[in-house]
Amino acid sequence: MASEAAWPQRRGNLEFEDAIRCKYVTKNTQLGDGCFSVVKECMNMDTRDLFAMKLISKKTVQGKLWLIQREVSLLKDVSRQIRELEIAGQPCTDTFEGHHHVLQLFDYFETSQHIVLVTQLCDHGDLYENIIEAGSLDLTRQVKPYTACLLSAINFLHANGVVHRDVKAENVIFRRRVSELDEFARRGSNYDHTSHDLVLADFGLATRLDGSKDELRECVGTTSYLAPEVMKCQGIARLAPSKQNEIAPYGALIDVWALGVLTYFMMTGYMPFDCDTDDETRKCIQEGDYYVEDALRDDSNTENKLFWNFVHLCFNVNAEDRPSARDLRKHPFVHAFFHDEDTVEPFGDRIALRKSISSSSLHKLQTPSRSASFSSIAHLGRLDSGHDMKRTGSRGPDSEPFRETDRDAELNRVRETLKKTLSMTSVRPLTRNSDKDNSTFTLAPLPPVSSLMNGCLSLTPESKSNFNTSPCLSRTASTNDVSWPASSTTAETGAEANFSRKRGARFDV
Numbered sequence: 001m002a003s004e005a006a007w008p009q010r011r012g013n014l015e016f017e018d019a020i021r022c023k024y025v026t027k028n029t030q031l032g033d034g035c036f037s038v039v040k041e042c043m044n045m046d047t048r049d050l051f052a053m054k055l056i057s058k059k060t061v062q063g064k065l066w067l068i069q070r071e072v073s074l075l076k077d078v079s080r081q082i083r084e085l086e087i088a089g090q091p092c093t094d095t096f097e098g099h100h101h102v103l104q105l106f107d108y109f110e111t112s113q114h115i116v117l118v119t120q121l122c123d124h125g126d127l128y129e130n131i132i133e134a135g136s137l138d139l140t141r142q143v144k145p146y147t148a149c150l151l152s153a154i155n156f157l158h159a160n161g162v163v164h165r166d167v168k169a170e171n172v173i174f175r176r177r178v179s180e181l182d183e184f185a186r187r188g189s190n191y192d193h194t195s196h197d198l199v200l201a202d203f204g205l206a207t208r209l210d211g212s213k214d215e216l217r218e219c220v221g222t223t224s225y226l227a228p229e230v231m232k233c234q235g236i237a238r239l240a241p242s243k244q245n246e247i248a249p250y251g252a253l254i255d256v257w258a259l260g261v262l263t264y265f266m267m268t269g270y271m272p273f274d275c276d277t278d279d280e281t282r283k284c285i286q287e288g289d290y291y292v293e294d295a296l297r298d299d300s301n302t303e304n305k306l307f308w309n310f311v312h313l314c315f316n317v318n319a320e321d322r323p324s325a326r327d328l329r330k331h332p333f334v335h336a337f338f339h340d341e342d343t344v345e346p347f348g349d350r351i352a353l354r355k356s357i358s359s360s361s362l363h364k365l366q367t368p369s370r371s372a373s374f375s376s377i378a379h380l381g382r383l384d385s386g387h388d389m390k391r392t393g394s395r396g397p398d399s400e401p402f403r404e405t406d407r408d409a410e411l412n413r414v415r416e417t418l419k420k421t422l423s424m425t426s427v428r429p430l431t432r433n434s435d436k437d438n439s440t441f442t443l444a445p446l447p448p449v450s451s452l453m454n455g456c457l458s459l460t461p462e463s464k465s466n467f468n469t470s471p472c473l474s475r476t477a478s479t480n481d482v483s484w485p486a487s488s489t490t491a492e493t494g495a496e497a498n499f500s501r502k503r504g505a506r507f508d509v
């Protein structure tokens with residue numbers, strides 16, 4: 001964690017205070033970037049709390065502001081629901097409570113050049129990095145708890161009428177280590193406790209399940225993770241309206257398919273459907289033809305068999321036969337993490353894993369490169385405006401494949417433009433008592449009253465956000481240790497009782 005001294009201090013100096021027109025101060029270094037945004041660490045000068053600030057360049061998303069509006073509106077609703085749950089403090093005996101693992105929005109406003117989202121700080125890398133660094137993850141210690149945790153997050157979203165549409169390793173980030181996790185380590189649990197730090201982020205493609213059928217026919221996402229029913233929507237924008245209506249809208253189960261892909265990726269280090277060309281990949285997805293390594297298929301280890309059974313169910317080409325996130329909580333692969341589900345569903349004892357229909361050489365068993373969402377604003381913008389989005393460097397599933405080098409060059413161009421716009425944001429750098437690593441910016445011009453982002457404009461350090469729940473609330477540990485079931489009859493020690501009380505968890509003693 002960055003030391004407090006690294007951030008500028010308030011010294012009651014009016015001139016200095018005046019320089020801080022925004023209550024947030026950002027670090028110049030960035031936490032990450034996407035096609036349309038840069039994410040930086042920031043501090044709320046009033047509370048000294050640290051957050052992540054996503055700066056979306058208005059220029060880059062010109063004409064597609066409705067997409068940002070959708071992202072903000074969803075994040076706002078989801079964050080409100082999370083806060084309500086946290087305040088209600090409903091006891092839950094699951095190891096992972098979904099709402100703790102969904103990125104929270106704390107504030108938002110706009111400057112002349114940016115739409116700014118202030119979210120929970122998750123600066124401990126992402127799941128993609130973890131998998132790539134390790135080659136593959138350990139089945140018992142990591143794949144199982146990570147999958148259970150993401151399942152709880154997805155189940156929470158679905159239960160609240162939201163489909164994420166871009167579940168992938170790159171969008172799973174790790175938040176600030178929660179101090180209580182030391183307790184888990186002390187207890188010697190046999191799974192990786194960083195699973196309590198997982199957060200599902202990037203709601204740029206998320207939409208409401210009760211939204212328009214058009215939205216649930218958008219072919220968006222990341223190719224390797226796309227469910228077959230999303231693939232069916234490919235090219236829909238070019239069809240006549242009568243033909244468009246013949247394509248069935250998809251539902252929440254597309255996230256379950258993507259979770260299967262991610263679980264598989266954690267276990268093997270490569271993607272189940274990826275082939276040398278996008279066309280081949282799409283064909284394999286549509287046929288549910290995923291690669292199964294001989295050695296893994298023949299391994300009779302029970303955990304291994306449960307893993308294959310789990311992903312096999314996620315990869316049901318027929319969405320109606322695919323289990324929901326709620327159902328999958330009862331699957332023996334993850335059931336141990338869901339203490340409030342007392343029944344384990346058999347889900348078929350043994351599945352007949354077939355060798356891939358296609359020749360195995362077709363499947364690309366290599367480390368996948370980090371995927372920019374082939375989707376999002378650029379792609380949806382194309383549906384909207386009809387102009388050729390290839391020029392923006394984003395590749396939608398609908399667009400023709402183009403060479404990686406072209407894409408990289410385009411992406412770099414977009415990044416350069418973003419960087420230039422961003423440097424203009426720091427219009428009034430702190431001149432006194434400031435750390436060179438930090439910058440701040442003024443909010444100008446003021447957004448009109450009817451402005452989309454007017455919810456909590458941070459005009460002066462005194463202006464308070466309309467989100468008033470302490471971020472500490474959402475930084476509590478996810479909840480219970482898996483090796484600490486609700487039905488445990490072990491008497492708690494003083495420290496344990498204190499720990500469980502702190503987390504508001506219910507334990508029968």
Ligand SMILES: Nc1ncnc2c1ncn2[C@@H]1O[C@H](COP(=O)(O)OP(=O)(O)OP(=O)(O)O)[C@@H](O)[C@H]1O
Pocket residue numbers: 031032033034035036037038039052054103119120121122123126170173201202203204372373376
């Ligand atoms: N809350 C956060 N804490 C720390 N880092 C973050 C946070 N949110 C995002 N990041 C980093 O910034 C990167 C870009 O963020 P995000 O995916 O939300 O942007 P995007 O413009 O929607 O990206 P994409 O082009 O993939 O759709 C992420 O990959 C991650 O590394």
